[in-house]
Amino acid sequence: MTTVFFLIFALTAIGAAVAMIFQRNPVYSCLCLVLAFFALAGLYVLLGAPFIAAIQIIVYAGAIMVLFLFVIMLLNLSAEERERPKRPRFLPFAVAVGGLLLLELALVFRRAPLLGMPAGQSETSVEEIGLKLFTDYIYPFELSSVLILAAIIGAVMLAKRKI
Amino acid sequence: MIPLSWYLVVSAVLFTIGVVGIFFRRDLITLFMCIELQLNGVNLALIAFSRYLPDISGQIIVFFVITVAAAEAAVGLAIMIALFHHKEHLDSERVNLMQG
Amino acid sequence: MIELLIIAVKCLVVFTAALLGVPFMVWFERKVVAHMQMRLGPMYVGPHGVLQPFADAIKLMFKEDFLPPQANKVVYYLAPVLGMTTAVLAFSVIPFGPQTNLFGLLKEPIPLQVTDLNIGLLIIFSATAMGVYGIVLAGWSSNSKYPLLGALRSTAQMASYELSLGLSTVSILMLAGSLSLNEIVNAQAGLYWGFIPRWFVFQSPTGFAAFLLYFICGVAETNRAPFDLPEAETELVAGFHTEYSSMKFAMFFMAEYVNMIAVSAIATTLFLGGWHGWGAGGDTSYGWVIGLGWFVAKVISLLFVYVWLRATLPRLRYDQLMAFGWKFLFPASLVTILATALWISRQVS
Secondary structure, three states: OHHHHHHHHHHHHHHHHHHHHHOOOHHHHHHHHHHHHHHHHHHHHHOOOHHHHHHHHHHHHHHHHHHHHHHHHHHOHHHHHOOOOOOOOOHHHHHHHHHHHHHHHHHHHHOOOOOOOOOOOOOOOHHHHHHHHHHOOHHHHHHHHHHHHHHHHHHHHHHHOOO | OOOHHHHHHHHHHHHHHHHHHHHHOOEHHHHHHHHHHHHHHHHHHHHHHHHHOOOOHHHHHHHHHHHHHHHHHHHHHHHHHHHHHHHOOOEOOOOOOOOO | OHHHHHHHHHHHHHHHHHHHHHHHHHHHHHHHHHHHOOOOOOOOOOHHHOOHHHHHHHHHHOOOOOOOOOOOHHHHHHHHHHHHHHHHHHHHOOOOEEEEOOOOOOOOOEEEOOOOOOOHHHHHHHHHHHHHHHHHHHHHHOOOHHHHHHHHHHHHHHHHHHHHHHHHHHHHHHHHOOOOHHHHHHOOOOEEOOOEEOOHHHHOHHHHHHHHHHHHHHHHHOOOOOOOHHHOHHHHOOHHHOOOOHHHHHHHHHHHHHHHHHHHHHHHHHHOOOOOOOOOOOOOOOHHHHHHHHHHHHHHHHHHHHHHHHHHOOOOOHHHHHHHHHHHHHHHHHHHHHHHHHHHHHHHO
C-alpha cells in the first residue's frame, strides 16, 4: 500500500518537474511546479512528517507560488513568450550536465552509510518540532526572523523606487 | 517498507531536473522556479534522512529552508518587477548590462 | 470492511450536507436581506420561496455553456473545479458532534467527524491557501480585462488577509495546546459557575478579540460584502467569473457559499465551543442530536451575521481594504497573541 502511494507521489513529482522545465507558458510552468509540491507533500506524509507537509502546502504552494503567479499575471509574461525562438539552443548541453550531476549524486548516495537502515520512529508531532525549534535551534530561528524583516524591507524598497 | 535509497533517487532526480532547467531556460521567472525545485529536492533528502537516522533536526532544517525560500521569493520577484519596468522583458540573455 | 464503509458514508453525508447547505443559505440570505429592506423576497416557488434556489439551479443547468474564444481552455475548465474542491475540503476535519452509536445502530461509537488529524487546523489553512488558485486561474484564463483585474485584486486581498486569519487562531492554539480540532473542542467543555459555557470566547479576555479578528478576516477571505472587491459589480461587471456561464458559474457560486459555511463552522469549532452546549453529549442516547443541533444553530447564527453585514455595510475602497488589513488587523492580531501569552502565564503562576 505504502509502496503504491510512494510510486504515485514520486512519479507525479518527477513528471510535473519535467513538464515544468519544458513548458513554454510560464503559467503552465507555475501550475506544474505546484503539482510537484503537492506530490512532495505526499512524500513527506509517507516519511512521517505531516507538519512539514502542511507547511509545504501552506507556504510553498499557497503563498510563494501564488506570488509567482501574481507576478506572471501582473507583467503579462505569456504574451511575450510567443516571440521566442522555438528550439532552446542549450538543451543538449543541459542534458549532458544533468546526466553527469545525476551520476555524481548516485555515486555519493551509494556511499551513504545508512542505506540499509530501517526507518526510525513513526511520526513526528508538532510538539517535538516546537520543542527542538525553541531550544536547540533558537538562534537560527531568531536569525530567520531578522532575515524575513530584511526581505520585507528590501521588497518594499525595490517595488517603490523607480530604477 | 520503502528503503531510503528510493527517496534519495527521487531527491537526486528532482535536483537534477532543476539544474537542467537552469541551463537551458532563459526567462528569469522559470529560472527562479527551477531554483525552488532544487531546494525541494534537497528538502526531500533531508526529511528522508531525518526519518531514517532518526533525528528530528532534518525537519527543522527543512523548516528554515522554507523560510529562506519565502524571503528569497519576495526579494527576487520584487527585483523582477523592477527589472521588467526598466527593460520590458525578463530574458536572462538580454540582461547583460554588467558584462564588460 | 465495516470501517471503510463508515468512512465512505461519512464522506458522502458531509459532502451532501455541505452542498445542501448552499440552497438553504441562498434562500436564507435573500429572505433576510429582503426583510431588512422591508421587502418580502422570493415568495412564489414553494412556501415562502424555499424552492427558489432549486429553480435557479435548474435554470443555470439549462443555460448555454459558453467558452470565450481566446480563453485558455484547460485552465478555464480547471479553475471552477479547484475552487469547489478546496471549499469542501475544510469540512473533512471539523467535528460536528460528540461520539455516538446512532441510537444503537452500530456496536462501536463513532465520532461525528470525517477524520481527526493531529494537524487538523493546518489542513484547513492549506485548503484556504489553495482556494486562491481557483479565483486567480479563472481570472487569468478568461483572457479578458475585468476578470484579470478581479483576479489580481483577489490575490492581493486573500494573501493579505490570510496572514491575520492565521495569526488570530494562534491564541486559540495557545489556550488549547493542540492543533487537533477534536481536542480544541473538548478543551471548551463544561461551564463556569454552572451557567457560563467554557467556550474560548469566554475563557480569556483575548478570546473574544481573536474571534472578532477571525470573523472579519473570514469575511474578507470569502470575498463577501463589505470586502467583495474581486467581484465588485459596479466596477468589474462580475469580477473574476465575468466570462463564466452555466454550471461552471454555478460552481463558483456554490464554492463561495460553501466557503461561507466553512468559515462559520470553523469559527464555531475554534471559538464558540463546537457542538458543546446545554444538554449536548453525555451518556444519553439522544445527546448527540442535541450536540449536532447546537453546532448547526451556532453556524446559522454566524451565517446570519454574514448576511447582516452584507445588508448594512457599503463596499470598501481598494486602498481602504489594504490599509485596514495591514495597518489594523495585522498588528491587532499580533497584540492579541501577546496578550494571550501574558494571560496564560498569569494563570499558570
